[in-house]
Amino acid sequence: MKSSWRRALASLGLALALAAGAHAQTTLRIGLAEDPDVLDPTLARSFVGRIVFSALCDKLFDIDEKLAIVPQLAQSYQWAPDNKALTIRLRPGVTFHDGEKLDAAAVKYSLERHKTMPGSNRRGELAPLASVDVVDPMTVRLNLSAPFSPLLAQLADRAGMIVSPKAAQAEGDKFGAHPVCAGPYKFVERIAQDRIVLERYANYWNKDAVHIDRIVYLPIPDSTVRLANLRSGQLDFIERVAPSDVAQLKGDARFKLTKITEIGYQGITINVGKSERATQNPLGRDPRVREAFELALDRDGIVQVVMDGEADVGNQWVAPTNPFYAKNVPIPKRNVERAKALLKEAGVANPSFTLMTPTTADAQRIAQVVQAMAREAGFDVKIQSTEFATSLDQADKGQFDAYVLAWSGRADPDGNIFSFDACKQPLNYAGYCKPDVDELLKRSRTTLDTNERRTLYADLAAVVLKDRPIVYLYHRHWLWAYTNKLDGLRPIPDGLVRVTGVRFK
Amino acid sequence: MAAYLFRRIAQIVPTLLFASILIFGLQQLLPGDPAMVLAGEERDPAVIAHLRETMHLDRPFPVRYLYWLGGVVHGDLGESLRMQQPVRKLIADKLPVTLELASIAIVIALVIGIPAGIVSAVRRGTGWDYAANLFALWGLSTPNFWLGIMLILLFSVTLGWLPASGYVSPHEDLRANLAAMIMPAFVLGNAIAAVLMRHTRSAMLQVLSSDYVRTARAKGVRERDVVLKHALRNALIPVITLGALEFGTLLSGAVLTEQVFTIPGFGKLIVDAVFNRDYAVVQGVVLFTATAYIVLNLVADVLYAVANPRLRTR
16 A cells, blocks of 8 residues: 555656656757748749758858857858868768768768759859869868859858758759758748748757757738737747837737848949940939939938838948948048039039839838939929839830849848849949959959958949949848847848747747 | 530630740740849859750740640649759649648638628618728728738737738647748738628618518518528529628738738748749749639539520530
């Protein structure tokens, strides 16, 4: 009798201990502003997709809060003396979500897949990569056709994501439907336009830093509805909070708000040589008219009206806080008198041009504020609202005078300027082309020394910012709002949510 | 009868063919290069060239059309380049969601609209009538997206009773499914309830003043039975026809509501596809809808012919 009581008590105690030990399943629900495109690092092309990738696919390198490159799947690296080869020593003991080993052969496979797969969006990013050698099972050497300073930054983004060769070979171009990588979370399911579910990978190389069991990403395009979901407790985290909602969130102790200045920019691209139209319009034809246009703008005013103050004003392809910001060309102050004088000098007191703008609310507001400000200097700005896909097509064909366009930004400054200002590049909607600028841009790519690169960017700024193929306006704040129970979020300037280290308090 | 049926089905083929040309042709008129949109921010020329090849955009229009038609005839509606899923699967996934939403909405509309119409007809000129008319006016003039956001703020943010948006499959969790559906369905149903209320009211008023109702009252039938048994049955015929028509409109008209409540249904599928220039999805969805309409028309015609033999010889 006595022993059966004891046994009962013992089993009760055991049950209680088990119940306390078995931790409750934790799920982090993240509200995204868009539905990501295909989840294949080679084919992927959207910003929002990179948010999901940062939990799913580890990269050779990552960037930190100060935009410095830090190793992730790499353990160490070394440039060859001529800077034409990069040797990477890989982190030992890393496995993919299917249990396969991540070794030099896998890295070679992934990089070659980026280079050769039809439709690859990484080919351009890895253009100078000529070949990949397996030095030993844990070491690869990347051979370049010429020194390429943005390489590490490229390998800290999708081009540096390593996929499981076994899964990629089996799935072919359908790999994105069941991606298998080496990130902290593995793919569970995706319901198009509804949700993406990831689950903690038990054998992750840095598993001690992973504290949450499941992540569910829910695309909710409307910012009001996204916020309502956070406030009603259906979401734990939302990205891209509308600047107009910041005030109401600040007054609510249940939530925290994080602001990060983006690595991209918002600007106005001017057709200076894309088509005949550039020569027909004083704005495209005469740099003095463009200078007058910039002087007519009050950037602080634009940021207040368009972004409710949630952006940093800027006049370059990188933000003033960036290490590569060219201090020799500071943000010009608004000067309507000087603008008028310049227009007089150019012989066009009242130049007229069309400002094409996508139909998003931000872009529309920019166009209206710019129109009002420029009018004071004598400009007659006609706003042409055009649906985004159509506006891109028109920009590509040079059927525009000026175009409100944003860029999400890349960690290396090269990613914010080369494609836009080098002759005949795909994103050079302005049609800007100058041999000396091309030369400087090329040199900034082949020089690995940071100080030397800074000098080159200062030289570039002195020329390009005077020619004004793009008038840069501001750098938006990535606004994150989340429950105050969430801890460990790191504000990295690329605006991607890194889930490693994040936990519920 | 068999000859009639055969003739009617044979007539469908050219109609569908014509519809397919129209769908394909109109799509090509959309400004903007789909390859450029799909290529993403970088717009790598090699990627654009690859996408153009995949979508046969490098071929002339008639060739592209024949490629597409060839697939359609074999039951292949193509593949969404953005989502990398067959269009057929997307339709099969999304259609039930919108059908459920529309069904709940129509039930809500009937439950509110018909009783309100009856009450306002029977109590014509009283406070009940004015209240019902006020409700109808409100229902007709409130924009769906505004009402949606107000409901979210009240029931999700302030009271915390319902989820603010999203969708849960009924197979997964019926309760959660209904909780997610009730607000969007009410938003959709509310506007239709107003229309149904107005029609029920005028139909009831007409019937209540007819001779047979007066006869029924003269026989001493209870007022309640006069209204519900004698008058309502006749008054409901046009209302039911209208309800069925509204249901059809709901399937295509749930676009805005699906956007506000982030319901992954048919409306959201096509709107996103248009903005992303996902040609295969737009073509597939529109062709599916057109076919559904044509087939339903055929069914209706055949039913008429069954009911009325004179039609068969025409």
